[in-house]
Amino acid sequence: MTSASAPGDRDNNDGGDGTAPHRPDTGDQLHKAASEHATDATDAMASRLAANARSDGAHSAPDAGAADTRTPDSTAPRAVPDDEEIFAEAAAGGPMGPVPPQPKRSSGASGPSESEISGSAVRLGDRIFKGLAAGAGGLLLVVMAAIAVFLIWKAWPAIKPGGENVGNLFTTQAWRPQSDPPMFGIAALLFGTVVSSVIAMLVGVPIAIGIALFISHYAPRRVATVLGAIVDLLAAVPSLVFGMWGLYFLVPKTQGFQSWLNQYFGWTYLFGYPDATQASDFGQSLLIAGIVLAVMILPVVSAVCREVFLQTPRETIDAAWALGATKWETIRTAVLPFGRAGMISAAMLGLGRALGETIAVALVLSSGFAISWHLLEPGGDTFASTIALKFGEASSSPLGIPALIAAGLFLFVITLIVNSIARAVIAKKKDFVA
Amino acid sequence: MSTNLQTAPKAKPSAMRSQLVGARLPKFAVPLTAIVGIALAIGFKYLLSWSGWSTTVVAAAVLFVIVLTGWSFSVEGRRRAKDRLASTLIYACFVAAVVPLVLILVYIVQRGWPALSANFFSHSMAGVGPDQPGGGIYHALVGTLEQVALAAVIALPVGIFTAIYLVEYGKGAFARAVTFFVDVMTGVPSIVAGLFVYTFLLLGTGARPFGFAGSLALAILMIPVAVRSSEEMLRLVPRDLRDASLALGVPKWRTITKIVLPTAMSGLITSALLAIARVAGETAPLILLVGYADRINFNPFSGDQGTLPMMVWDQLGKRTGNSGEFTDGRAWGAALTLVLLVLLLNVIARLLARLAQPKRG
Structure with missing residues (x-):
């Protein structure tokens, strides 16, 4: 199991790092480690947690927190390969190409601030896609603003007080x-x-x-x-x-x-x-x-x-x-x-x-x-x-x-x-x- | 609230007249009143020697309403009389409005049909004077199709991405702002969109009018329509599908491109076609941005281009000072072609929508 090292897999680890403490296999010891990790993360602990996380794969979903610590090791990993393949395929197969694995160091450092349960996995593809979507929305705002700005700018000679217009802009009927x-x-x-x-x-x-x-x-x-x-x-x-x-x-x-x-x-x-x-x-x-x-x-x-x-x-x-x-x-x-x-x-x-x-x-x-x-x-x-x-x-x-x-x-x-x-x-x- | 209503015994319809039911007008009341109303109106027409039938029709309708409501009031009471009055008015609204609307279409076909011919579709207006017969809409058709296609290429991606943002990501102040401005943008008059493109593209660079400038203005008009309708289509995609995909660990953007968009595809195509149809008949921005050429110009990036709405406008403008015999025919012919084009887009869109409704569950 742990040998699965597709880029997407590691990618997942990076994101799922925050939830790693909930891994059931090592029990209380890990929970304690997790609380330490949350306050003062060390490289060693980060890599150890990441290794554990890898064995658990995509099961870092919210139910991990509720999972019984005595869950048999065998069941969780069994379900993993399919999910991991999806992850790998998903992350590597898109037009964005494979997501480069990030060094664990950075992931360990970013871990503490994240919630213990959710562990949001923001991928490059997601980021780009969201950027595109938000950009399209932003373009709308820009267009609306541009309409106002350009119209005011180009109409200024006609509406400015004291211009050449001898009639009153608001009352002249001509x-x-x-x-x-x-x-x-x-x-x-x-x-x-x-x-x-x-x-x-x-x-x-x-x-x-x-x-x-x-x-x-x-x-x-x-x-x-x-x-x-x-x-x-x-x-x-x-x-x-x-x-x-x-x-x-x-x-x-x-x-x-x-x-x-x-x-x-x-x-x-x-x-x-x-x-x-x-x-x-x-x-x-x-x-x-x-x-x-x-x-x-x-x-x-x-x-x-x-x-x-x-x-x-x-x-x-x-x-x-x-x-x-x-x-x-x-x-x-x-x-x-x-x-x-x-x-x-x-x-x-x-x-x-x-x-x-x-x-x-x-x-x-x-x-x-x-x-x-x-x-x-x-x-x-x-x-x-x-x-x-x-x-x-x-x-x-x-x-x-x-x-x-x-x-x-x-x-x-x-x-x-x-x-x-x-x-x-x-x-x-x-x-x-x- | 656990009562099972389905097992409740059904009341047998009683053939006897119940004491609980108030007095009703007989079934023949409505036709009878109609006959009385019409007869009275015709009587008035000859008594008061009204000219024209329109007054008589209106009088008959008014008499019908008064007689029926009065009768109902005396027999059935105030509430039923009100009900009858409201029903009659709503029926009247329908007759008084939908019938003329359909008649407009009939009128266009009547006026435009004689102009349509193979020659009309395959020739331009180059060298055809206002007092001469012949000429056609080929140049205008080319311009309209090119400009609308370019506008769609710009507006639809922006519109669909904005809709995706609002449905899938939109939270917080930015999303609210986008929603608000989509609404506001829906209300931007077409002539203002035209003026805007004119100020920043033509006035800024000193360029001559050209087809693509028109496309830009059409795109501005198309975007909010596309956003609104695509947003609705995306919201129809069941939450479960997204959740199932996300639960399998598929990234969000893959979920959107592989699950949400394919599910909503037919709806999106429909909304795209409707957005295109909405702007295809716009005239106002084209007056400012594209000008009008009566010869064929295939290049939307340089030089004036003919378009169907502008051809109608041009032919109507040449009416004064001429007999109007040929210009009117061409104007109605071009207008009919435009209407047919728009209706065709609409029909295709609705057929698609019916054929492939968003899959559920």
């Missing part, structure tokens, strides 16, 4: 970085982004939750599977397509609806459009952009909500039924509270999409850079659509690109805030998540 003197502000962009996203959330999220409930708790199982697949597929449809649908289909088809809204609900101010004289005046308004966004986020939000609703514990639902609840009461008392965190996170996912959506909005809206609470009036801009639409002409002026990057920076900050709030809310409700 976007003319190419004019002389340049004048631009994010007020209209912020307004358009927030309003269109809010409309999208108000319209989209309740309907999405309704669809999710329908698929998860109302539809027959067979139908539900098919519908779930369809909704998942729709979630993958590129936003560009939704934008085209909005421009070609929704805008012309809803002119009558918008004109009707104006006629009967114009007094709400929101739906008023006093300048309109005929139905064809209506069209590319913030309201329609919001509805296109709502349709766009529907599949995404309902796909996530459906997953969450399906995970409601059967017992909770059965308990509600058993108490005589109607279907709706079951859903209200069992399914919705359980899914609250999931619903919030789904809604935030949708909000993130809506805030950052570029092409669909750029296609549907007609840009105007003015704040108007008349939601039916054509016009309106968002951060993302402005970046996409103004990029072509931006490089002709010194402040064009920095101004757009500043817009991107604000969009980034807004999504960051929204996401952080969502995280915080979800963390609070976490006890409902299974």
